[in-house]
Amino acid sequence: MRKIGIIGYGNTGQFLCRKILTDPKYAAEFDLKFVWNRSMERLKAHRDTIPESLWLKGETLESAFQNYIQNDGEIDLIVEVAHPNVVRDCGGLFLEHADLYVASITALADANTENILREKANKNGVYLPSGAAWGIHDVQKMNQLGTLRGLHVTMRFNADALRLQEPLKSRLQTYIQSNTQEELVLYEGNVRDIAALAPNNVNTMTCLALAGSDLGLDGTQGCLIAQKEHDAHIIDIEVEGPNGFKVHTRRYNPAKKGAVTGDETYNSFLISLLKAKGQGAGVHFC
Numbered sequence: 001m002r003k004i005g006i007i008g009y010g011n012t013g014q015f016l017c018r019k020i021l022t023d024p025k026y027a028a029e030f031d032l033k034f035v036w037n038r039s040m041e042r043l044k045a046h047r048d049t050i051p052e053s054l055w056l057k058g059e060t061l062e063s064a065f066q067n068y069i070q071n072d073g074e075i076d077l078i079v080e081v082a083h084p085n086v087v088r089d090c091g092g093l094f095l096e097h098a099d100l101y102v103a104s105i106t107a108l109a110d111a112n113t114e115n116i117l118r119e120k121a122n123k124n125g126v127y128l129p130s131g132a133a134w135g136i137h138d139v140q141k142m143n144q145l146g147t148l149r150g151l152h153v154t155m156r157f158n159a160d161a162l163r164l165q166e167p168l169k170s171r172l173q174t175y176i177q178s179n180t181q182e183e184l185v186l187y188e189g190n191v192r193d194i195a196a197l198a199p200n201n202v203n204t205m206t207c208l209a210l211a212g213s214d215l216g217l218d219g220t221q222g223c224l225i226a227q228k229e230h231d232a233h234i235i236d237i238e239v240e241g242p243n244g245f246k247v248h249t250r251r252y253n254p255a256k257k258g259a260v261t262g263d264e265t266y267n268s269f270l271i272s273l274l275k276a277k278g279q280g281a282g283v284h285f286c
């Protein structure tokens with residue numbers, strides 16, 4: 001059994017914990033060692049599901065984890081389902097002790113964080129779940145063959161599901177308050193820049209851009225659109241190869257109002273957990 005720790009007890013963290021603790025298929029694979037959340041209040045409110053003995057406690061996440069290790073705590077896989085800042089601040093430390101599964105993939109759009117993770121993944125591996133990135137292994141194959149010519153990802157969210165930084169935040173507020181029912185194109189350009197402006201929403205673009213590393217974050221084009229019609233997350237992926245080769249996929253994923261993760265993406269994350277093992281050092285898609 002893989003000893004697993006979950007960092008972040010939001011929608012995804014709660015879903016994964018529930019599966020690991022109650023579904024025999026996942027309970028047979030994983031031994032849940034700890035759960036950390038930024039606010040303890042949320043863990044307190046769920047003590048029936050996550051007993052206090054599993055709470056990772058400390059002033060900071062770093063000190064809580066160091067304390068766990070110093071007290072002979074063992075861990076094989078750390079699952080980040082919180083925020084890109086957690087990966088930036090603690091990803092390197094985690095990799096010294098365990099494999100690291102990163103849901104907040106936009107963390108790697110910051111070149112410094114990407115470099116640290118690649119450097120520290122010299123014994124354990126970084127696992128990036130494909131999440132909503134349909135066809136990622138095909139993009140990766142084309143990249144390895146040197147045939148990837150273009151990659152364009154459009155993500156449409158209900159305005160309520162967007163968590164943006166300025167200047168996009170104010171534009172979105174104005175749009176929400178207006179009576180228009182038209183959609184709003186918030187951004188069109190390279191993936192690196194939008195990852196900094198919408199870190200919670202463009203993990204899929206970032207994941208694809210990392211798989212298509214010949215184009216990378218600066219060469220992959222991203223488009224972010226807000227709409228008011230429904231709550232689903234819609235992702236269009238357009239891949240171009242040589243001699244007019246083209247693939248276009250559309251993923252329509254129902255979502256709860258305001259959720260940054262669509263319904264089927266929780267299941268995708270879960271299956272990726274089973275695959276997050278055995279690849280050794282380096283960065284792997286799962």
Ligand SMILES: NC(=O)c1ccc[n+]([C@@H]2O[C@H](COP(=O)([O-])OP(=O)(O)OC[C@H]3O[C@@H](n4cnc5c(N)ncnc54)[C@H](O)[C@@H]3O)[C@@H](O)[C@H]2O)c1
Binds near residue numbers: 081132199
């Ligand atoms: N890879 C993908 O395709 C993909 C898809 C959807 C979501 N995600 C990412 O996965 C992560 C979890 O998603 P979710 O749906 O569970 O989100 P959520 O908002 O339901 O939960 C996030 C949790 O992280 C905590 N958190 C927020 N900011 C934090 C910070 N700065 N430091 C520490 N903790 C913080 C929150 O308190 C909450 O417990 C998010 O970063 C999200 O962007 C990735």
